[in-house]
Amino acid sequence: MNSGPSEVYYGSVIPGNTAEWAAFAAKVDEVIKRLDFSTIEKKDKVAIKMHLGFRDGYQTVPVFFVRRVVKAVKAAGGYPFITDNPTAVYNAADRGYTQETCGCPLIPIAGVKDRYTYKFNANFHSVKTLEMGGVLHDADVLIDLSHVKGHNTCGFGGAIKNIALGGYHGPSRWNKIHGVEASLPYWDVKKCTPEHAKKLVEACKDGYIKYDEKKHKLIVDFGMCHQCMDCMEADKGVGCLQIKQENFSLFQELMALGANEILKQYEKDKIFFLNFALDITPYCDCWGFGQPKIVNDVGILGSRDIVAVETASLDLIGKQKLIESMIPPFIRLHKGKDLHPFQRLHGPLKNPYITLDYAEKLGMGSKTYELVEVLPPSDTRKTKGPSSVSEAAPSFF
Numbered sequence: 526m527n528s529g530p531s532e533v534y535y536g537s538v539i540p541g542n543t544a545e546w547a548a549f550a551a552k553v554d555e556v557i558k559r560l561d562f563s564t565i566e567k568k569d570k571v572a573i574k575m576h577l578g579f580r581d582g583y584q585t586v587p588v589f590f591v592r593r594v595v596k597a598v599k600a601a602g603g604y605p606f607i608t609d610n611p612t613a614v615y616n617a618a619d620r621g622y623t624q625e626t627c628g629c630p631l632i633p634i635a636g637v638k639d640r641y642t643y644k645f646n647a648n649f650h651s652v653k654t655l656e657m658g659g660v661l662h663d664a665d666v667l668i669d670l671s672h673v674k675g676h677n678t679c680g681f682g683g684a685i686k687n688i689a690l691g692g693y694h695g696p697s698r699w700n701k702i703h704g705v706e707a708s709l710p711y712w713d714v715k716k717c718t719p720e721h722a723k724k725l726v727e728a729c730k731d732g733y734i735k736y737d738e739k740k741h742k743l744i745v746d747f748g749m750c751h752q753c754m755d756c757m758e759a760d761k762g763v764g765c766l767q768i769k770q771e772n773f774s775l776f777q778e779l780m781a782l783g784a785n786e787i788l789k790q791y792e793k794d795k796i797f798f799l800n801f802a803l804d805i806t807p808y809c810d811c812w813g814f815g816q817p818k819i820v821n822d823v824g825i826l827g828s829r830d831i832v833a834v835e836t837a838s839l840d841l842i843g844k845q846k847l848i849e850s851m852i853p854p855f856i857r858l859h860k861g862k863d864l865h866p867f868q869r870l871h872g873p874l875k876n877p878y879i880t881l882d883y884a885e886k887l888g889m890g891s892k893t894y895e896l897v898e899v900l901p902p903s904d905t906r907k908t909k910g911p912s913s914v915s916e917a918a919p920s921f922f
């Protein structure tokens with residue numbers, strides 16, 4: 526485990542000067558420079574793992590910045606390619622990502638039929654094995670390029686989620702990782718009558734409790750449950766149901782485990798993390814629709830330490846207040862001054878830092894970090910440099 530602080534380079538969206546060299550794109554370039562791609566060797570195959578969105582879910586890392594990452598990899602001598610699940614790759618052009626716009630090929634992470642995988646023994650509660658994408662596995666270098674946003678199952682999606690879920694083929698992701706929360710008991714069948722089970726179903730106004738009367742089985746959708754505890758109120762006097770931390774934490778622990786297994790495939794100096802904390806939405810990029818941004822844009826964070834970059838991203842977002850006027854009416858916000866904005870959205874038991882505790886225990890990195898701000902507005906405000914250039918006549922000749 527790392528003991529000292531890890532460096533996290535940070536560029537804020539706020540410029541200190543009305544010129545290009547002090548603005549956000551320049552900060553992105555500077556963060557990439559500080560990350561130092563010189564450990565990429567000539568002809569290394571460089572996987573840029575992104576979430577390319579789904580259907581109308583377009584709020585991913587803007588192609589404008591993807592091109593800059595690709596360009597920097599090429600300048601270092603690497604052969605970059607972008608990878609994600611096959612559906613996202615096949616229709617990536619709908620959201621602006623093509624070989625022409627990005628500057629490199631887009632390749633499905635586990636082959637064209639999502640079957641090219643490497644299996645490993647996870648042996649984690651109900652999850653015995655997981656299969657990581659073979660294309661990701663075969664790369665020499667990993668650039669984990671993430672859009673930071675909320676996530677209904679674990680509170681937060683960033684660099685860990687981008688590989689812990691997105692690095693695996695569909696059946697691993699959807700049938701095994703999603704659903705692991707139910708592998709610890711949460712319902713006492715002997716204490717619950719069918720009538721009481723129906724009462725519990727009614728108590729959950731959002732429909733996250735289902736009851737199969739034929740099998741006499743109560744199913745809680747822990748992925749969506751936001752812990753309003755209305756069902757627990759309805760269960761008073763019977764005591765057959767538990768909505769407890771342990772079930773939610775299973776998903777976060779498995780995410781850390783899954784991400785760690787992917788990181789083990791690469792040499793330590795060939796892994797880079799870039800978190801874009803822009804257009805921070807309540808839910809993941811795979812929801813397939815446009816969402817309001819619920820806190821102000823933060824900026825770009827880069828590190829070679831996945832735990833540090835995630836901690837810094839969460840800390841910076843935590844300093845923001847939720848923009849309450851942007852919260853959709855179907856989200857019931859939690860109150861509490863100590864809650865992170867993502868907990869206010871998804872419930873106090875979906876504390877996004879829990880994943881980082883597990884990741885740190887696995888030796889994936891350190892929650893202790895040093896934030897190195899690049900081109901801070903306080904400095905660039907005072908710096909004299911070329912003034913801004915605006916186009917007064919066509920300048921492409």
Ligand code: SF4
Nearest residue numbers: 729750752753754756
């Ligand atoms: S705690 Fe979860 S399952 Fe229970 S009523 Fe609230 S949202 Fe539904």
